[in-house]
Amino acid sequence: MSKTRDFQNLINEPGSFILPGAYDAMSARLIEEIGFKAIYATGAGISNAQLGWADVGLTSLKEVVDIVARMTEVTTKPIVVDGDTGFGNAINVLRTVREFERAGVAAIQMEDQVSPKKCGHFSGKEVISKEEMVGKIKAALDARHDENLAIMARTDALAVNGIEDALDRAHAYSEAGADIIFVEAPTTIDQLQQITHSLKGIPQVINLVEGGRTPLISLKEAEDLGFKIMLCANTVLRSAIKGITDSLRILKEEGSQENLLNLICTWEERQSLFKLNQIKEWEKKYLYSE
Template sequence: MSKTKEFQKLLTEPGAFILPGAYDAMSARLIEEIGFKAIYATGAGISNAQLGWADVGLTSLKEVVDIVTRMADVTSIPIVVDADTGFGNAINVMRTVREFERAGVAAIQLEDQVSPKKCGHFNGKDVISKEEMVGKIKAALDTRQDENLAIMARTDAVAVHGVEEAIERAHAYAEAGADIIFVEAPTTLEQLRQITSSLKGIPQVLNLVEGGKTPLVSLNEAEELGFKIMLCANTALRSAIKGITDSLRVLKEEGSHDNVLDFICTWEERQSLFKLDQIKQWEKEYSHS
């Protein structure tokens, strides 16, 4: 089964699922190794990890495509890519879809923020018109070569115009043909219920950001609220930041590995993750110099 069909199957199966974020090939591989069903290529995480800057629209299309291509090379489960605003207008969206489809993604997320965009849980956002975003969605749908490639439409209108406007936009994006709807940064459980009750019949995303604007709920609670996807975009990135910080601090302060070992994976775990045994097998099979 193709990755696009596999992801469409996830959308129609009973129950909600967690979509964890990856920021490089290593974190993507870890997500699959742990047993999750799909990977989210996080725009914020890629900006943080690859550029060293906050999520304020600094990444280019090519930079994200390069990272996502590496993720797809080392994993076998579907990848959902955060394509921000599509990196421009509707014409840019057409190129964005072609590039990510060639990279091997199963779904592309597009949002209605003004470019350059900001993290959905930052203040000071703005959105384009509903009509312009509808045009972007239609351009994406008309450009995709694989009809199973899912288009996820995100609106950031809650913070700018309120939840009613966000729901109105979500309806328009669904009517334009989006496969998945993502209303970003609702701030209360009441808003979560309002969103899902107003948008029945289409898979919906709940983005949970630790310390962000949306209340944190469990997967069971997200499903009960009516969400299909519980997005945890940067949990892995933030755990990596803490783990690296803690181990480096101990190494700096103590000048010894004695208390570092509790913070790091074993040698064997590292080589297993990166498939050293598989490489050795290929060497035995193919290298005869």
């Protein structure tokens, strides 16, 4: 079964699920190893980890495609890619979808921000017109070769124009053919309830950013509210930053690794994650065969 079909089954079967964010092949593989059902290729995480800059639209389509292709190569789980604004207008979206589809993704998220975009929980965002975004969604649907490739439409209008405009856009994006709707950065439980009530019956995303605008809730609470996907886009990246910082601080202050061993994986865990045994099997089969 294809990864696109796997993801369609996920969004259509009963129950909600957590979608953790990966920023490279290693973090994608870890998410699969722990047992999550799908992986999110986070635009913010890729910008942070690969460029060393904040999520303000600095990454190019080619950079993201290359990184996501490495993720799909080493994982069996469906990957949802953060496609930002589609990297341009509706004509650019045609190419964006084809590039991501060739890279092996199962779903593409696009948002209605003005390009260059900003993180959904940053201030100072701007949005394009509803009509322009509808055109982008239609272009995305026409560009895909696999009809199971899911299109996730995100609106950032709540922070810019208020909840009524955000809901109006969400309905328009669903009517245009988007498989999943994502109203970004609600700030209260009442707004969360208003969103799911208004869009009842449509698969929806709640994006939970630690320290962001949306209140942190559990998966059960998200499901009870009516959200299908609980997106935790940068939990993995931020835990990695904390772990690396703590390890480096001990190494710098103490000049020894003795007291940081509990902060790092074992030698065996590292080699297991990166499939050293598989490589050794290939060596025996291909390098040393008679």
